[in-house]
Amino acid sequence: MVTDDARTEAIQLFRSGVYVKDIATRLKLARASVRKILYDAGVSAPPRRMTEPEIKDAARRYEEGSSLARLGDRYGVSPGTIRLKLIRAGVEMRPTSVSQSLRQPSTRRAK
Template sequence: MGLTWHNPNTQVLAEGPELTIQPPTLRHSGPTDSTHRFRLDDAQTQQLIASYQAGSTVYQLADQFDIERRTVSAILHRHEVPMRRRGLTDNQIDDAKRLYQQGWSLARIGNHMNVTADTVRARLLERDVIMRDTQGRPRTETSTAAGESR
């Protein structure tokens, strides 16, 4: 039906250019069996710890070292590094409330304040702010309850 397979990695369209399909690339080189896990060496681990203590977030470090954020947290816990509480101060919650009432989305406020949209939502709900639906309308009691029960 218009496609002819010449090999598993190349498609040729009957009346068009050849398309090459690249196999997926591995995140880390080396053995690919399920027992192999990528590990940071001692110097990388010390750099990760120092960067965290200097103010980097676990998300930034995960990107920097190309590992999961849970791995960053595990390394910090294993080395007994005190974790910072991610959250919003009372003044930040007041600002978030003001921005939300001006029409900013939870995601935009979260990005602005370097926290997740869920964190912003939780703090605003604690302040009895009425959440908007996806069309920007205030949620009714039934839609708020339905949204929280998911």
């Protein structure tokens, strides 16, 4: 159960510019709990929902080599949300190292 003091502190931290994940860590709460506190207090919008066209676009970009983190930044959601949406859309997840191999070749010179 979240105490009134924790609710008040979460709201104050958020208003001062602290990120939800950092508030959650500091107060030892789940991020979802912090988001709910903020939403219930009217200081934060409800969680961002991806539209079907965005999910299709994200799937295309992922298949072209974009990382989950980059896609999360693009659509304003977490990499975990991107991963879940892509899996539900039938996209096969690649091993972590594959995304790195699809990036531009290194410009470092061999010694």
